[in-house]
Amino acid sequence: MRNGPALKVEGLETGYGEVQILWGIDLDVPYGTLTTILGANGAGKSTLLRAITGILPLWTGKVSFKGKEITSYAPHTRAAMGLIMIPEGRMIFPEMTVLENLEMGAFTKRARGKMRENLDYALSLFPRLKERLDQRAGTMSGGEQQMLAIARGLMADPRVLIFDEPSLGLAPKLVIEVFEAIQKLKEEGVTMLLVEQNVHLSLAITDYAYVLAEGRVVMEGKGEELEESEEVKKAYLGV
Ligand SMILES: Nc1ncnc2c1ncn2[C@@H]1O[C@H](COP(=O)(O)OP(=O)(O)O)[C@@H](O)[C@H]1O
Ligand SMILES: [Mg+2]
Structure with missing residues (x-):
């Protein structure tokens, strides 16, 4: 394989x-x-x-x-x-909540099928996001937004x-x-x-x-x- x-x-x-x-x-x-x-x-x-x-x-x-x-x-x-890229400049959706941004990450068919599992995984790696799921992404600090961008990448179920x-x-x-x-x-x-x-x-x-x-x-x-x-x-x- x-x-x-x-x-x-x-x-x-x-x-x-x-x-x-x-x-x-x-x-x-x-x-x-x-x-x-x-x-x-x-x-x-x-x-x-x-x-x-x-x-x-x-x-x-x-x-x-x-x-x-x-x-x-x-x-x-x-x-x-x-094959998943987290682009330069983060490209999160500032008006959407943290959770909505994460859900957007699961944009492929395979990723949608594993959404719950990948969400749990991403939030276990970035507990700070877990406390902010309902917060608008644009109101977070730059570092938190970058964590969100990485977590969103994980939602795409990357290889x-x-x-x-x-x-x-x-x-x-x-x-x-x-x-x-x-x-x-x-x-x-x-x-x-x-x-x-x-x-x-x-x-x-x-x-x-x-x-x-x-x-x-x-x-x-x-x-x-x-x-x-x-x-x-x-x-x-x-x-
Ligand atoms: N869309 C584009 N159109 C024309 N030239 C570009 C474009 N994007 C980047 N370049 C040029 O390609 C070269 C490499 O850029 P880039 O790949 O962005 O470098 P790096 O990411 O290492 O800073 C630079 O000379 C840049 O000006
Ligand atoms: Mg560059």
Whole structure:
């Protein structure tokens, strides 16, 4: 059943209009691991996630999910298979309650069938949301809204959960909370692909990381290996 990694990208190239952004990207996300893509602003991280989730067509290369090539599949088909992205900027519905937002997360047929179970699971991971089920989502703090976005992702019954800069724009204390939540999911065995600019926190919890610069993978390795690499820090991460 589990032939190879949960998600596999091979020789991926794409861009916008005539402008090529990504060049020959190879990347694996093994089952039950946290894989991270690091890179400065404009490196092409979000573009890569758009290509993986099917929002942006590939020019060349392949995307495989659970051992099946999905390069030509529509975004909603990929989502129905369990490839779920929590987009940059959270995208919660501010006028709706926390519970309504969570219910919106169960948008695939499979997820609707497991709604109760996934709700219990998401609320056990984020007890703070449990106390706020009837509160309008827009009145919560930025950190709570990010927890809601993650919990809503879990409501979609993901096989691979993708995060695009979940700590962006959050106060330092809330950044820590978001990383703790991701760490918790990792301990639960959830397969995840994380895009981040927060080098230290993500390398501390990731199994494996890729460094993206100007649309190319310029370095990759285990979290602890990259954490120790001065070259990574100086050349690509600006820290
Ligand atoms: N919708 C778009 N149309 C044209 N160019 C875009 C679009 N989105 C991003 N880009 C360009 O693609 C490059 C990579 O952007 P992006 O993938 O958002 O980087 P990152 O997420 O790493 O900050 C940038 O040069 C950016 O200006
Ligand atoms: Mg981005």
